[in-house]
Amino acid sequence: MENILIEKQDAIAIVTINRPTKLNALNKATIQELHDGFKSLNEDQSVKAIIVTGSGEKAFVAGADISEFAHFSVEEGGKLAAQGQELLFDFVQNLSTPVIAAVNGFALGGGLELAMSCHFRVASDNAKMGLPEVTLGVIPGYGGTQRLAQLVGKGRAMEMIMTAGMIDAETAKNFGLVNHVVSQAELLDFAKGIASKITKNSSVAIAKAIQAVNANYTDGVNGYQVEIENFGACFGTEDFKEGTTAFLEKRKAEFPGK
Numbered sequence: 001m002e003n004i005l006i007e008k009q010d011a012i013a014i015v016t017i018n019r020p021t022k023l024n025a026l027n028k029a030t031i032q033e034l035h036d037g038f039k040s041l042n043e044d045q046s047v048k049a050i051i052v053t054g055s056g057e058k059a060f061v062a063g064a065d066i067s068e069f070a071h072f073s074v075e076e077g078g079k080l081a082a083q084g085q086e087l088l089f090d091f092v093q094n095l096s097t098p099v100i101a102a103v104n105g106f107a108l109g110g111g112l113e114l115a116m117s118c119h120f121r122v123a124s125d126n127a128k129m130g131l132p133e134v135t136l137g138v139i140p141g142y143g144g145t146q147r148l149a150q151l152v153g154k155g156r157a158m159e160m161i162m163t164a165g166m167i168d169a170e171t172a173k174n175f176g177l178v179n180h181v182v183s184q185a186e187l188l189d190f191a192k193g194i195a196s197k198i199t200k201n202s203s204v205a206i207a208k209a210i211q212a213v214n215a216n217y218t219d220g221v222n223g224y225q226v227e228i229e230n231f232g233a234c235f236g237t238e239d240f241k242e243g244t245t246a247f248l249e250k251r252k253a254e255f256p257g258k
């Protein structure tokens with residue numbers, strides 16, 4: 001991997017986008033590496049939570065790499081968005097392993113879209129977020145028009161997209177775009193603290209919960225029905241047996257993750 005770093009600490013994996021001289025902009029190669037990295041971490045039974053962050057102190061990700069698409073045709077533009085959504089943004093959203101974005105600086109365009117694809121977000125107090133695509137004569141293409149409106153509401157999303165303005169971390173927290181704001185020095189440990197709580201719970205149940213929550217945002221899918229099916233399926237898992245038995249035996253559960 002040339003553009004990302006993956007580090008494992010117990011059951012937590014940290015994915016760092018590592019193109020600091022380009023403010024971690026997402027070029028084609030980085031998107032493919034992120035896909036491959038997330039896929040292999042998702043298949044690794046020992047990994048129970050993933051944190052994604054940016055290298056350096058300035059940026060999480062400053063967007064899709066503008067130098068790569070500046071000369072694209074209509075067809076190439078459409079393909080860029082479709083492939084990116086499939087390989088990375090939808091892929092991360094639907095990963096069964098929880099993914100937390102640790103937004104450590106600029107999260108602009110594709111960077112904010114990546115953070116929004118993650119299951120939730122924490123930010124450092126210097127972080128700045130926005131979708132500046134209309135300043136380039138284009139619109140967000142990696143799910144930004146959909147996920148921003150889902151997370152902050154239609155009116156705020158419309159204003160952010162139309163003005164192309166950046167919001168600071170506190171505003172993002174007030175908008176519900178990020179869950180917590182801490183200093184940059186504390187950010188990774190803070191994210192690891194949340195990830196560590198997640199790793200103690202049933203990974204099978206968490207995967208089913210992610211699927212059920214996401215179902216509400218999928219056209220033509222009845223989220224309540226998915227919840228009923230996934231709820232029922234949990235009763236057939238070893239994690240369920242262990243969780244309920246441990247409770248009744250007044251001890252901490254040791255989930256097998258099956």
Ligand code: COA
Pocket residue numbers: 021022023025062063064065066067106108109110132133136
């Ligand atoms: N695509 C490609 N390269 C990018 C980039 C992007 N989205 N964002 C930053 N870079 C590159 C710059 O071109 C520069 O490269 P260089 O040193 O080879 O010239 C390097 O990263 C540092 O960026 P720079 O603009 O010099 O930093 P800054 O502190 O002056 O400004 C930003 C920071 C984030 C405000 C500015 O980089 C910016 O506006 N980036 C584009 C944001 C954007 O429109 N994203 C949406 C893309 S769809």
